[in-house]
Amino acid sequence: MHTCETLIIGAGLTGLSCAFHLGRDHLLVEKENEPGGLVRTRRRPTDPEARARCGEFLCDGTGHWLHLRTPEMRALVERLLPGQLIEHERRAVIHLAGAFTPYPFQANTYGLPREIVLDCLLGLIRARHPEDFGLQPPADPPRHFRESLERLFGAGICRHFMVPYNEKLLGVPLEEISPTYAERFIPRPSLEDVVKGALGFSRESLGYNAKFVYPRAGGIGALSRALADALPQPPRYNAEVRSVHLRTKTARVTVRNPSVTANASTTATSEQVVRFERLVNTMSLPEFVARIEDAPENLRAAAARLRATTVHYFDVGVRGPGDAASQYHWIYFPEPQFVFYRVGSYSAVHADAAPPGCRSYYVEMSGGDARALLGQPEALRTRVLDDLRRARVLGPNDEVLFMELCRIPNAYVIFDAHYESARREVIETLAAHGVHSCGRWGGWNYGGMEDALLEGRAAAAVLRETA
Ligand SMILES: Cc1cc2nc3c(=O)[nH]c(=O)nc-3n(C[C@H](O)[C@H](O)[C@H](O)COP(=O)(O)OP(=O)(O)OC[C@H]3O[C@@H](n4cnc5c(N)ncnc54)[C@H](O)[C@@H]3O)c2cc1C
Structure with missing residues (x-):
């Protein structure tokens, strides 16, 4: 012993x-x-023969970007990886109604259809100043996450992004989630920021992850x-x-x-x-x-x-020129017609993650249509590729080199x-x-x-x- x-x-x-x-x-x-x-960080494709054919890609367990808010942990990470950390400015967007708008959605509705912008703006003003609309401010604390979001951001922002996105990610109705869920991670812009963001005077650098660091080599x-x-x-x-x-x-x-x-x-x-x-x-x-x-x-x-949701994701390697949305760091997809809730790119952050002329992605899925398709791997692959092309992440001249499906049990409590x-x-x-x-x-x-x-x-x- x-x-x-x-x-x-x-x-x-x-x-x-x-x-x-x-x-x-x-x-x-x-x-x-x-x-x-x-x-x-794993070498992809996993099969060494395929790797010899299409070159070596480095894939993390979906996007893992370092947000260091405490000086002690920054010092520790710098000590562990001296001279090896590169700072990146987030290039993250939301795909909605065929348009891309910068993250966070609540402060960047400019460029979306006017009806959506109006719905989001009026909803937020109504939620923050109910008396101007002849409404009483709520007397009781919010009962669940959906109600917290509606009080913070109003009905429009919730309808178009907050609710569908989070339900797709968590795979359960937001009425089941506690009102204080993920408070630290949700940017709360001022009314001024929201109005400016609706008119195109955008301040993208909102939120805990506006900048992040990532190792120079090795993933x-x-x-x-x-x-x-x-x-x-x-x-x-x-x-x-x-x-x-x-x-x-x-x-x-x-x-x-x-x-x-x-x-x-x-x-x-x-x-x-x-x-x-x-x-x-x-x-x-x-x-x-x-x-x-x-x-x-x-x-x-x-x-x-204790409950949790399981996330499945594809690591995808591609060779080719790409399309309009190929170079974002990550993209949120709230709409149900896209099977994934988020698509990120390892190689957009760090070019060495993919061989020259190639790019790599992680495609994350949890609730929505993905659930039904998980039992049919071929149908799921086809749907993912179709949706990536529709979203212009993949271009018509891109060659898909590999797709590997992975699972993260208990990903989100x-x-x-x-x-x-x-x-x-x-x-x-x-x-x-x-x-x-x-x-x-x-x-x-x-x-x-x-x-x-x-x-x-x-x-x-x-x-x-x-x-
Ligand atoms: C989809 C997703 C995206 C994320 N993105 C980010 C991000 O961008 N930035 C960020 O800062 N964080 C991110 N995270 C969070 C980050 O992954 C976690 O905070 C971190 O991995 C937690 O580390 P851990 O050591 O607690 O758990 P783990 O990494 O799970 O470590 C637990 C270890 O225990 C081992 N183990 C399990 N069972 C046994 C056993 N019976 N005997 C021996 N060993 C065992 C496992 O193999 C594992 O190595 C993300 C998480 C998810 C799910």
């Missing part, structure tokens, strides 16, 4: 940051053969690798926690030992028991609870109430009526058993890479204080 003071499950950014800031007796186990979790995975390399002891890769026993403070870990010889590649597996004093979990919370052998009934019941109480019950019950569960999925939350780094650091601080 292996013993350690702290066992950390998962070498994504949260687990890596926790190990980095803890800096002493810990065992960091990762089921994959490399660090990073969702913050990894976003360079960050995870640099953090893993900075650890006092490397993570244990190919090591999956199968089960945890809270009372005996033990975990059963399956270790894969792949070996490649001239004739064959084989994988031997062995099982190890790890005895720990403290446990940090960063794998998905419901999945983790399901692996606890002696989970109390309240824990299982609360975990069963559903902040429904049960969310707060169920999550609290799970996190607090685990904490009472010496388990600290954190990160986007371990903490069952909505946050970016910087949040993962911060949460890992906070977990290390808690462990140090309670040592």
Whole structure:
């Protein structure tokens, strides 16, 4: 039996940051053969022969752009990737009624059909100054996310963008979502900005992601690798926690030992028991609870109430001249006639992500028509390509080199009526058993890479204080 003071499950950014800031007796186990979790970069096409034919593309797990708001995390990332960060100004748009309008939609309606602009402007003015329209301001707080959005932005902006886009992304009606969902991530322009944006005096640089940074080489995975390399002891890769026993403070870990010889590649597996004093979990919370052998009934019941939506995306490689919308960093698609909710381009941000003369995209799908088509991969591919051409992301002379379909389980946690109480019950019950569960999925939350780094650091601080 292996013993350690702290066992950390998962070498994504949260687990890596926790190990980095803890800096002493810990065992960091990762089921994959490399660090990073969702913050990894893959060579595409996956098939080496296809790669030899069409050249090597670098694809992240959909767009992963770094927004660093705290000086400490900026300093950490700069230390990990010295001289390697390039700052980019967002080129993001919304595609609506055949037009492209800059993000954020609420402050950039200029160029859309006049009826839509009028609907958006009047809706916002009515929501912000109801008395001018003979209406009473609402007395009660909003009941759900849809009502929050309507009060903030008015009926028009919600009808044309906020509601259809978020419902396509989350795959559930917004009446099911809590009123405070994603507050930090939604830009709230002043009435002045909205009016200026409707008349073409646009201020595009609104919102938390107006600028972002990205590594000069190696994709976003360079960050995870640099953090893993900075650890006092490397993570244990190919090591999956199968089960945890809270009372005996033990975990059963399956270790894969792949070996490649001239004739064959084989994988031997062995099982190890790890005895720990403290446990940090960063794998998905419901999945983790399901692996606890002696989970109390309240824990299982609360975990069963946690919901999330799954995102599917295509990595797409293309050769050719492109079309009007080929060079945006990312595009939002609220309308149901487009099967995806967002399309982004790795190579528009970083040209080295694709070979010369080529471009690369990630095409994200969740609710709407995508759901029904997921069981029919060929029909889905055809529909995606048709829609990309209709949106002028792909041009008539582009040659599609590859399309690879990937899945992100639990991509977006559903902040429904049960969310707060169920999550609290799970996190607090685990904490009472010496388990600290954190990160986007371990903490069952909505946050970016910087949040993962911060949460890992906070977990290390808690462990140090309670040592
Ligand atoms: C669609 C999408 C787009 C995003 N875009 C951005 C963006 O542009 N900018 C941004 O800042 N953030 C973005 N994010 C958020 C970012 O991906 C997360 O904040 C970050 O990946 C969280 O890291 P983590 O370590 O908490 O989780 P993970 O990355 O999931 O790491 C968990 C690790 O645990 C491992 N693991 C799981 N089970 C076990 C087990 N049983 N035993 C051992 N190991 C295990 C996994 O393999 C994984 O490596 C995006 C997220 C999504 C879903």
